[in-house]
Amino acid sequence: MQRVNIGVIGCGGMGRSVLHKLLACDQRLCLTAIYDPDSRSIAKTREAFGDSAKVCATARAVVEMPEIDWVMIASWNSRHCEQVVAAFEAGKHVFCQKPLALNLDECLRMLQAWKQSGKMFNIGFTLRYSPHYRKIKQLVEDGHIGSLISMEFNETLDFNHGGYIMGDWRRLRKNAGTHLLEKCCHDIDLVNWIVASRAARVASFGGLDFFVPENADRAKLIGVREDGKKAYQTWNSLIDLDPFQSDKDIVDNQVAIIEYANGVRSTFHTNCNAAIPERRMYLLGTEGTLRADVLAGTIQLKRIGFDTHLEDFSTTSRGGHGGGDQILAKELADSMLNQRPPSVGLMEGLESAVTCFAIDEAMDRGTVIDAGVYWRQLQLSQVAGGQVESQAATQ
Numbered sequence: 001m002q003r004v005n006i007g008v009i010g011c012g013g014m015g016r017s018v019l020h021k022l023l024a025c026d027q028r029l030c031l032t033a034i035y036d037p038d039s040r041s042i043a044k045t046r047e048a049f050g051d052s053a054k055v056c057a058t059a060r061a062v063v064e065m066p067e068i069d070w071v072m073i074a075s076w077n078s079r080h081c082e083q084v085v086a087a088f089e090a091g092k093h094v095f096c097q098k099p100l101a102l103n104l105d106e107c108l109r110m111l112q113a114w115k116q117s118g119k120m121f122n123i124g125f126t127l128r129y130s131p132h133y134r135k136i137k138q139l140v141e142d143g144h145i146g147s148l149i150s151m152e153f154n155e156t157l158d159f160n161h162g163g164y165i166m167g168d169w170r171r172l173r174k175n176a177g178t179h180l181l182e183k184c185c186h187d188i189d190l191v192n193w194i195v196a197s198r199a200a201r202v203a204s205f206g207g208l209d210f211f212v213p214e215n216a217d218r219a220k221l222i223g224v225r226e227d228g229k230k231a232y233q234t235w236n237s238l239i240d241l242d243p244f245q246s247d248k249d250i251v252d253n254q255v256a257i258i259e260y261a262n263g264v265r266s267t268f269h270t271n272c273n274a275a276i277p278e279r280r281m282y283l284l285g286t287e288g289t290l291r292a293d294v295l296a297g298t299i300q301l302k303r304i305g306f307d308t309h310l311e312d313f314s315t316t317s318r319g320g321h322g323g324g325d326q327i328l329a330k331e332l333a334d335s336m337l338n339q340r341p342p343s344v345g346l347m348e349g350l351e352s353a354v355t356c357f358a359i360d361e362a363m364d365r366g367t368v369i370d371a372g373v374y375w376r377q378l379q380l381s382q383v384a385g386g387q388v389e390s391q392a393a394t395q
């Protein structure tokens with residue numbers, strides 16, 4: 001029995017959630033070291049997983065433990081780059097939560113460190129593992145709607161989820177990056193994958209229009225939930241500021257247009273104050289139309305024609321992550337135990353992050369952005385994408 005020693009950096013909600021599902025996969029996977037600057041997260045981790053793991057005083061101490069095989073990082077996004085690079089430099093395999101990093105320079109440093117290490121990297125793009133999205137990808141790839149021409153997608157968040165973001169560490173760009181990067185990098189990644197190209201031109205508008213002090217009365221008007229929790233503050237957060245009064249520099253609503261290098265055009269919409277939350281896609285191809293919502297778990301497809309009818313391709317997966325968490329843990333365990341290369345890695349993390357950087361630059365500057373400028377700095381072509389190039393990048 002070959003034991004795999006895991007060191008975890010960042011033991012908050014997501015760190016513990018992935019660990020819980022991962023350790024359940026195989027007894028050979030062992031939690032060997034942990035680090036988190038917040039003693040509450042350390043205490044919860046010891047409560048959930050026992051006290052056999054060494055509690056380290058720094059992130060570096062975790063990566064430098066000779067017995068550690070895999071480092072799992074679920075810290076604030078602003079720490080991902082330094083921690084991932086340190087883990088690669090120490091010769092470890094890495095699982096890191098999304099988004100990859102906060103800016104292009106950090107992405108480049110991570111790409112370089114990954115290439116030099118020759119180690120595996122897996123990014124926490126949970127939705128990539130969801131049977132719902134795997135089905136959509138397969139339907140598009142198998143030509144059920146012909147060639148994809150244009151599409152819409154969105155991520156509108158339940159108002160309590162929005163309140164959590166605005167009262168948490170994620171409310172500040174210096175900690176988390178923009179709202180698009182922190183929250184919607186999943187959705188951007190899914191569309192990059194389904195469209196199978198890279199963004200060529202992007203435009204975007206957005207603003208902070210709802211979570212402002214003048215709207216604080218909205219929470220009072222709604223009142224409290226049955227369990228006594230205040231509207232907009234029902235989620236557990238380590239920071240838990242009033243979402244209307246908190247200092248923040250992210251938007252609470254944003255729209256974007258992306259024109260991909262292969263000609264596919266796409267629109268995106270996010271809003272953090274939804275009564276009817278959605279994570280929806282609507283794809284139009286030369287031969288058919290597909291519409292889907294992961295929260296409801298629906299996938300419908302209709303071929304163009306006079307006698308065609310709506311076909312139901314819904315999987316049983318639904319909800320925020322569409323059943324992806326469990327499958328991610330299973331495949332990550334397979335990488336750890338059997339050296340199976342992760343299906344989603346650094347290149348996908350980088351492509352999603354860079355697409356977000358370009359969209360947010362368009363929003364911040366109020367102009368259409370040529371995303372090719374980013375790809376050229378990374379020495380990546382616009383049209384390629386995905387696996388072939390990622391293998392090339394490792395050589």
Ligand SMILES: NC(=O)c1ccc[n+]([C@@H]2O[C@H](COP(=O)([O-])OP(=O)(O)OC[C@H]3O[C@@H](n4cnc5c(N)ncnc54)[C@H](O)[C@@H]3O)[C@@H](O)[C@H]2O)c1
Binds near residue numbers: 035124
């Ligand atoms: N894949 C997904 O679907 C998904 C969902 C939620 C969050 N995430 C990502 O997971 C990461 C953690 O988010 P979360 O929801 O668990 O937040 P959280 O606030 O619950 O936990 C974050 C933890 O990081 C710790 N931390 C802060 N600075 C640190 C440092 N320098 N080194 C180590 N730990 C540090 C905090 O003390 C806290 O315990 C983020 O990158 C977030 O984007 C991914």
